[in-house]
Amino acid sequence: MFSVVNPMRRSVFFLSDHTGITAETLGRSLLTQFEGIEFQQTSWPFLDNMEKAESAVSRINRAAREDGCRPLVFSTIVDTEVRKVILTCRGAVFDFFDAFNDKLENELGQPALHATGRSHGIGDFQRYASRIDALNFSLSNDDGLMASNYPASDIILLGVSRSGKTPTCLYLALQYGVLAANYPLTEDDLKAGLLPKVLAPYRDRLFGLTIDPDRLHRIRTERYPDSRYSQLRQCQFEVDAVESLYRREAVPFVNTTSMSIEEIAATIMQRAGIQRRLYG
Amino acid sequence: MFSVVNPMRRSVFFLSDHTGITAETLGRSLLTQFEGIEFQQTSWPFLDNMEKAESAVSRINRAAREDGCRPLVFSTIVDTEVRKVILTCRGAVFDFFDAFNDKLENELGQPALHATGRSHGIGDFQRYASRIDALNFSLSNDDGLMASNYPASDIILLGVSRSGKTPTCLYLALQYGVLAANYPLTEDDLKAGLLPKVLAPYRDRLFGLTIDPDRLHRIRTERYPDSRYSQLRQCQFEVDAVESLYRREAVPFVNTTSMSIEEIAATIMQRAGIQRRLYG
Numbered sequence: 001m002f003s004v005v006n007p008m009r010r011s012v013f014f015l016s017d018h019t020g021i022t023a024e025t026l027g028r029s030l031l032t033q034f035e036g037i038e039f040q041q042t043s044w045p046f047l048d049n050m051e052k053a054e055s056a057v058s059r060i061n062r063a064a065r066e067d068g069c070r071p072l073v074f075s076t077i078v079d080t081e082v083r084k085v086i087l088t089c090r091g092a093v094f095d096f097f098d099a100f101n102d103k104l105e106n107e108l109g110q111p112a113l114h115a116t117g118r119s120h121g122i123g124d125f126q127r128y129a130s131r132i133d134a135l136n137f138s139l140s141n142d143d144g145l146m147a148s149n150y151p152a153s154d155i156i157l158l159g160v161s162r163s164g165k166t167p168t169c170l171y172l173a174l175q176y177g178v179l180a181a182n183y184p185l186t187e188d189d190l191k192a193g194l195l196p197k198v199l200a201p202y203r204d205r206l207f208g209l210t211i212d213p214d215r216l217h218r219i220r221t222e223r224y225p226d227s228r229y230s231q232l233r234q235c236q237f238e239v240d241a242v243e244s245l246y247r248r249e250a251v252p253f254v255n256t257t258s259m260s261i262e263e264i265a266a267t268i269m270q271r272a273g274i275q276r277r278l279y280g
Numbered sequence: 281m282f283s284v285v286n287p288m289r290r291s292v293f294f295l296s297d298h299t300g301i302t303a304e305t306l307g308r309s310l311l312t313q314f315e316g317i318e319f320q321q322t323s324w325p326f327l328d329n330m331e332k333a334e335s336a337v338s339r340i341n342r343a344a345r346e347d348g349c350r351p352l353v354f355s356t357i358v359d360t361e362v363r364k365v366i367l368t369c370r371g372a373v374f375d376f377f378d379a380f381n382d383k384l385e386n387e388l389g390q391p392a393l394h395a396t397g398r399s400h401g402i403g404d405f406q407r408y409a410s411r412i413d414a415l416n417f418s419l420s421n422d423d424g425l426m427a428s429n430y431p432a433s434d435i436i437l438l439g440v441s442r443s444g445k446t447p448t449c450l451y452l453a454l455q456y457g458v459l460a461a462n463y464p465l466t467e468d469d470l471k472a473g474l475l476p477k478v479l480a481p482y483r484d485r486l487f488g489l490t491i492d493p494d495r496l497h498r499i500r501t502e503r504y505p506d507s508r509y510s511q512l513r514q515c516q517f518e519v520d521a522v523e524s525l526y527r528r529e530a531v532p533f534v535n536t537t538s539m540s541i542e543e544i545a546a547t548i549m550q551r552a553g554i555q556r557r558l559y560g
Contacts, residue, residue, distance in 0.1 A: 118312035
């Protein structure tokens, strides 16, 4: 028995013999180009033997039966035998290595290893350590608690409370290995209208965040409703003051209101011309 | 004038009209399948108009001249006109949308939007907020400071100091929107050999991390050389004790020694059967 076909709903499977991060990135990036369809997503990581492959095929075929249309299957599986099993499923398979591997082997004049788990693996110890160091750096510097670490920083983010400094610093560390510190501009700093003295030696590595007052008001209200801190009027004052400060002191800045953490981080990397310490 | 061709060194460009994260993830994932070649990587995000496309082509062609062989170009550019310009370069272009888009349009029965910046964008406010909430949750819970938040957690990670709890919690928040708390097992806990009472109500959401004593010794020594804390003997005691505790209390655990943060997080998601709150 088949259920009614609903073309506005499609099952999507992300298959990977490892973490699944590449498969998800690939598939999601393609799917964002299509609107009005509800994608029912299932991620299947560590799919690294024939038994698991057969389970996945059964699961995909069941979705095909229930949906009455072909599931979309994004696969980054490397192992040749496991891939063959997956290709027998009743889904439309988008096989990442199949798409690019021949061309890449030709270009590089050597066969691919077809080895599992090389992407998003630990790499060498030094690379791993530098990433963790960057993360710890940004945690220990959070909210300007460790100004003594500013000399070692690659970048120091400024902004009012809840403008996105902490998530951005953490992402800069994880994705790029960048040593990101931050300084939260207080009401006193804003009233003075000048850069705090502690920042003066580091003018060339300052980068400001700003945000629309309405959005800031909404974010702060979720945390501290009915506080002076979250009032729209207070948010407006702080945002006006911080933007004036950035302009007066020639600190480059970006408005984070409609940006994701990834977008804020990539924008800062480019505009501040920061050297990354690692590739994702 | 051409420089000497060195086939063990290739220039690689990641081109994107947005953050570049998808282009880097895909390209790096393919490149990890080839060994013995030094890849000189350059990321070019926000490449979203003809002028920038022409600059990129010049830069790629210069690399081709200097290297004496074709650079590898991984592109996730969506705009048709910009893509046409990139295709004129003297590199081997791996065009991500070109590879999959026709098939996907056919499957879904509608044309792709060809709109820039839809991947890694902010999405809806609620999705963004839940990710930031998860991040803040994991920051506020760091090192067991807020046991009062345990009831709301999706998972509570256990482990000795420097076994990877904090980075894993942050990554679980960023990538999956999961509310991850952690509890650092102290020497007293280890000597008692029992689960701390504060954790008793949450047995079903505990997950342990362990690590090889040599590696732990190395990590701790980088931070605190010549301390009792970093001595190999102390590391051995703690690791032995924590693994005994996990076994005695039937807490599932994973050895993080040779795993990246992504791998640890994906492993925990799967083994603990956690429902993700968002797709990266």
